[in-house]
Amino acid sequence: MGHKFRERKYVIEISSLVTFLVAWELVARFLIKSEIKLPTLSSTILALFGGGYKLIFDIGISMLHLSIGLSLAILIGILIGSLMGWFKIGSRIGDPIMELLRPIPPLAWIPFAIIWIGLNHQSAGFIIFIGAFFPILTNTYTGFKNVPPILIESAKVLGCNNGTKLIRHVALPSSLPFIVAGIRISVGVGWMCVVAAEMFGVSYYGLGTWLWQYYALHQMNKVMAYMIVLGLIGLAMDRCLRFLERRASKGEM
Amino acid sequence: MNAKLSIEGVSKRFKDKLVLEKIDIDIMDGEFVCVVGPSGCGKTTLLRIIAGLEEPSEGNILLEGREINGPSPDRGMIFQEYSLFPWKTVRKNVSFGLEIDNMPREEINRTVEKYIKMVGLSGFEEHYPNEISGGMKQRVAIARALAKDPFVFLMDEPFGSLDAQTRNMLQDELLSIWEKTQKTIVFVTHSVDEALYISDRVAVMSANPGRITKIIDVNVERPRERTDLKIMRERKEILDLLEVELKKLLIR
DSSP states (O other), X not given: OHHHHHHHHHHHHHHHHHHHHHHHHHIIIIIIOOTTTSOOHHHHHHHHHHTTTHHHHHHHHHHHHHHHHHHHHHHHHHHHHHHHHHOHHHHHHHHHHHHHHTTSOGGGGHHHHHHHHOSSHHHHHHHHHHHXXXXXXXXXXXXXXXXXXXXXXXXXXXXXXXXXXXXXXXXXXXXXXXXXXXXXXXXXXXXXXXXXXXXXXXXXXXXXXXXXXXXXTTOHHHHHHHHHHHHHHHHHHHHHHHHHHHHHHHTOO | OOEEEEEEEEEEEETTEEEEEEEEEEEETTOEEEEEOOTTSSHHHHHHHHHTSSOOSEEEEEETTEEOOSOOTTEEEEOSSOXXXXXXXXXXXXXXXXXXXXXXXXXXXXXXXXXXHXXXXXXXXXXXXXXXXXXXXXXXXXXXXXXXXXXXXXXXXXXXXSOHHHHHHHHHHHHHHHHHHOOEEEXXXXXXXXXXXXXXXXXXXXXXXXXXXXXXXXXXXXXXOTTOHHHXXXXXXXXXXXXXXXXXXHHO
């Protein structure tokens, strides 16, 4: 019975999606009748597969930008977040600066990114870093601040008595679920920054670069195709990290 | 006979509040001592001072004649709340203290296996804390402390949050572990019956400030019956002492 119910639920979800796609095709084809205002589903699919290997390069370069920004954010975010969460003085030193910088939208950094770093991959990575940094910082901070005192005391009476060991063996693993959740949020934010970061011509390839290029050429079915690719990759990354997050919270990492 | 653990004139103040006043007690090697008292009498604080997790405001704690200095595995502690590392399996929890010391892998495995077996958890080595019951968690905590081979075993109401059956069972298991390992145990509880069933001596504490009002010898052979009439005299004596305490609290 449970199995049947599951199957039926699946059917509803698929039909919902199919209906949406069919409606898109019909509305675009018979109502809007303009490939620029709303490209049809069929021409979008053609655009998706019609470009050959170029799409792969675009995805690759965007992934490069994301990984530059993300790895920096993970490294620096965990470092500063743990210092701020572990040492009382750390949060008092870091808080005012972080609270000042955090509300600045990542895209507002673009002019300085260009002046400081130039028009290159690192520059796009920097913008993504700004977006991805704060969720990791705040989550690491929360994790380290909320290490259950009883776990620290247990470790102490078991001979784990110095700060470095306590951080490595207790605080870090105890904060890991928070940190992984922070990384998942950061991947989402970072991915959103990719399009804008590539907007100002940092590289020849890139999903964001070509989203703008195709817009300039009024090839809106390609723009739509790239939007769908951006969405699908974002979804896939989120799902993977949700999986890791569940494992981290169970302690299986 | 020399004392294994000497508590000499220990007082503890939190800000202006005197929590413990001049606690004096010598605990012999291999002795099982219970500390009972009303809530707020500072019995947990006393245990934490012995563990080195709190500093006494006055007085000393001597372990084998040497003054203690901070927490150390020579005084193993079992907490009332569950204190296992949730990200580690049963096996990894028990081996934690040994890995910190960089003990050789083979020796770790042997030690861990021995103590997991002693607390009756063979077969659960790969389980995570959230997959086992409360009683099992406390057994893992006991094995984890035993693995470090402490001189003294400090237990802070370790069975307080367990149901009555599990609690009785763990008391019996603790007694058999105590007999096997000959450890010195200081066991804090608010249950007079628990104290009389398991210990050699019961230190009765009063509150505001926390003081030891009387130390009662339980001269009853083990294995004891929980309903043994021989214990009843001591039971009445302790309950009378605690009742006086309770009245003091009510009058205030």
